[in-house]
Amino acid sequence: MAMLTAFRTTTLPRFSSSIFASRLVSTLVVAEHEGGSIKGSSVSAVEAAKALGDGNSISVLLAGSGPSLQEAAAHAASCHPSISQVLVADSDKFTHSLAEPWAGLVHIVQQKGGYSHIIAAANSFGKNILPRAAALLDVSPITDVINIFGSSQFVRPIYAGNALCTVRYTGSSPCMLTIRSTSFPVPAVSANSRSNEAPISQVDLSTFGEDSVGKSRYVQHTSQDTERPDLGSARVVVTGGRGLKSAENFKMMEKLAEKLGAAVGATRAAVDAGFVPNDLQVGQTGKIVAPELYMAFGVSGAIQHIAGMRDSRVIVAVNKDSDAPIFQVADYGLVGDLFEVIPELLEKLPEKK
Numbered sequence: 137m138a139m140l141t142a143f144r145t146t147t148l149p150r151f152s153s154s155i156f157a158s159r160l161v162s163t164l165v166v167a168e169h170e171g172g173s174i175k176g177s178s179v180s181a182v183e184a185a186k187a188l189g190d191g192n193s194i195s196v197l198l199a200g201s202g203p204s205l206q207e208a209a210a211h212a213a214s215c216h217p218s219i220s221q222v223l224v225a226d227s228d229k230f231t232h233s234l235a236e237p238w239a240g241l242v243h244i245v246q247q248k249g250g251y252s253h254i255i256a257a258a259n260s261f262g263k264n265i266l267p268r269a270a271a272l273l274d275v276s277p278i279t280d281v282i283n284i285f286g287s288s289q290f291v292r293p294i295y296a297g298n299a300l301c302t303v304r305y306t307g308s309s310p311c312m313l314t315i316r317s318t319s320f321p322v323p324a325v326s327a328n329s330r331s332n333e334a335p336i337s338q339v340d341l342s343t344f345g346e347d348s349v350g351k352s353r354y355v356q357h358t359s360q361d362t363e364r365p366d367l368g369s370a371r372v373v374v375t376g377g378r379g380l381k382s383a384e385n386f387k388m389m390e391k392l393a394e395k396l397g398a399a400v401g402a403t404r405a406a407v408d409a410g411f412v413p414n415d416l417q418v419g420q421t422g423k424i425v426a427p428e429l430y431m432a433f434g435v436s437g438a439i440q441h442i443a444g445m446r447d448s449r450v451i452v453a454v455n456k457d458s459d460a461p462i463f464q465v466a467d468y469g470l471v472g473d474l475f476e477v478i479p480e481l482l483e484k485l486p487e488k489k
């Protein structure tokens with residue numbers, strides 16, 4: 137069984153990456169796609185793979201079926217200069233991201249490719265697939281990585297982000313990671329900047345075991361309004377908490393988001409109260425966001441919520457309780473009633489062009 141050695145907490149150490157530079161690194165990025173494009177969080181996983189070492193050969197694995205898979209493969213082949221090849225598994229077994237068939241796919245691709253690392257984004261896609269694939273490969277995955285030092289040393293938050301833990305991977309290959317995409321932004325010059333396209337090849341599925349199919353069943357996929365930016369990568373996020381008091385009142389947040397071109401977020405209390413679906417939840421057990429502007433209305437600032445938004449560049453909080461912990465992390469705080477503040481904002485903000 138693979139071993140993880142946690143050897144230090146707190147601030148980031150300065151390790152020389154040369155300790156591990158002599159190892160050959162090749163990485164498989166398990167990528168998610170939608171509407172014919174590879175998702176931004178998966179491109180961040182490619183960016184993270186770059187940090188594993190010079191000369192890292194990075195392969196991107198895409199699976200699914202139909203024309204949108206082929207479009208996504210073409211997009212993946214040209215979306216980042218560090219991608220060496222795109223592997224495509226075309227089968228209706230992978231149309232939905234069910235963990236069992238996808239983990240089986242990662243297993244056979246790893247058996248053939250012998251990658252030293254396998255990476256996916258730490259979102260519902262990666263968190264669903266990677267642990268199961270790791271179990272099939274008999275290694276321990278390292279989750280929620282926010283910094284990479286060479287091929288074996290990784291930093292990840294613990295205690296809801298209150299401490300950083302540096303772990304050294306001493307297990308066998310492959311070393312499997314999920315990464316926080318907000319910690320590996322893709323520089324504008326890297327995105328879509330390659331002059332030639334990476335080769336695309338089909339995965340040979342002849343050894344794919346049918347026993348992984350049918351263990352879980354796809355029911356339906358509900359997704360937020362596609363007109364809005366994705367919560368995980370939006371530049372502006374407006375979040376409502378229990379202070380909004382009802383699903384009806386939460387519509388004010390949507391109007392505000394519309395004016396600001398923002399994504400809507402929510403606390404777990406707001407989700408549990410049924411104001412909004414749980415894919416809007418920000419926090420330790422929700423999405424991790426790091427927008428340029430994060431606006432929190434009627435949010436107390438519980439540690440589990442802060443864990444998901446503390447890396448936002450500017451935090452604005454509106455709360456009627458001046459002692460609310462959210463003010464400890466806010467750059468701008470307004471002690472006031474959100475039912476007065478939001479309508480005033482809606483009135484004074486110009487319409488989005």
Ligand SMILES: Cc1cc2nc3c(=O)[nH]c(=O)nc-3n(C[C@H](O)[C@H](O)[C@H](O)COP(=O)(O)OP(=O)(O)OC[C@H]3O[C@@H](n4cnc5c(N)ncnc54)[C@H](O)[C@@H]3O)c2cc1C
Pocket residue numbers: 376377378379380402403404405406417418419420421422423433434435436437438439440441444454455456457460472473474475
């Ligand atoms: C294991 C675990 C995981 C968790 N994961 C998450 C997570 O991922 N994300 C998350 O958010 N929570 C998470 N929680 C829950 C978390 O502990 C808090 O319960 C939750 O964040 C509180 O949400 P809230 O701020 O909306 O509600 P509350 O704590 O009830 O705060 C409501 C706030 O609204 C203010 N308010 C009320 N009326 C008004 C008004 N008219 N105008 C202005 N302000 C007003 C109040 O002063 C108060 O500060 C988790 C908890 C546990 C135990």
